[in-house]
Amino acid sequence: QVQLEESGGGLVQAGGSLRLSCSASGRAFSSYAMGWFRQAPGKEREFVAGISWSERTSYADSGKGRFTISRDNAKNTVYLQMNSLKPEDTAVYYCAAARTAVVVTAPALYNYWGQGTQVTVSS
Numbered sequence: 001q002v003q004l005e006e007s008g009g010g011l012v013q014a015g016g017s018l019r020l021s022c023s024a025s026g027r028a029f030s031s032y033a034m035g036w037f038r039q040a041p042g043k044e045r046e047f048v049a050g051i052s053w054s055e056r057t058s059y060a061d062s063g064k065g066r067f068t069i070s071r072d073n074a075k076n077t078v079y080l081q082m083n084s085l086k087p088e089d090t091a092v093y094y095c096a097a098a099r100t101a102v103v104v105t106a107p108a109l110y111n112y113w114g115q116g117t118q119v120t121v122s123s
Contacts, residue, residue, distance in 0.1 A: 002026035002112040004095045009117030012085055016121070020080040022095030022114060030073040033098045035110060036080045038091035038119075045094070049080060050103035058103040062089075085121045092116040 008020040020036070035050040049069040050058045057069055068081040078095060096110035104110070 002029065002032065002097050004097060004112055004114035006093065006095045006114045006117040009093060009119045011120045011122065014085060014087055014121055014123050016085050017081070017083045018085065018119060020082070020093055020095075020117060020119075022078045022080075024076040024078070024097065029076045029097075031099075032111075033100045033103050034069075034071060034078040035096045035098065035103065035105075036069060036078075037094045037096060037107060038089075039094070039116075040091040043091075045107050047105040047107070048093070050105065051078065052101065052103050056103065058105070060105075082119075085119075087121045087123045089119060090121050091119060093119050 003025045005023050033052045036048040037045050038048050039045040047060050051069045051071050066084045071078040094116045095114040097112040098110045
């Protein structure tokens with residue numbers, strides 16, 4: 001069992017930055033692939049970025065060059081650094097853990113989810 005808790009969301013102007021954190025409790029955090037997803041009102045939850053236990057990363061096209069995912073296994077924490085934010089990045093951002101060796105992008109393949117943190121980017 002893994003419990004996930006996101007933090008770091010908030011209101012930021014377009015062009016600004018935020019760093020989201022996801023703190024995990026439970027066993028074997030380092031063996032999970034971790035992902036960040038987001039969901040805007042009226043839209044489906046979508047993959048943003050993922051990182052495997054070996055720190056291989058994957059990004060959705062929407063965040064390439066602007067977002068960076070990283071993990072600190074000693075702190076059981078995964079981060080999402082978001083730069084050059086745009087109004088279309090506004091969404092609830094979720095952290096998720098998957099019992100897979102590689103990054104997966106489908107929400108259904110993730111076993112544990114956090115409650116989400118709101119990110120609002122004003123124009």
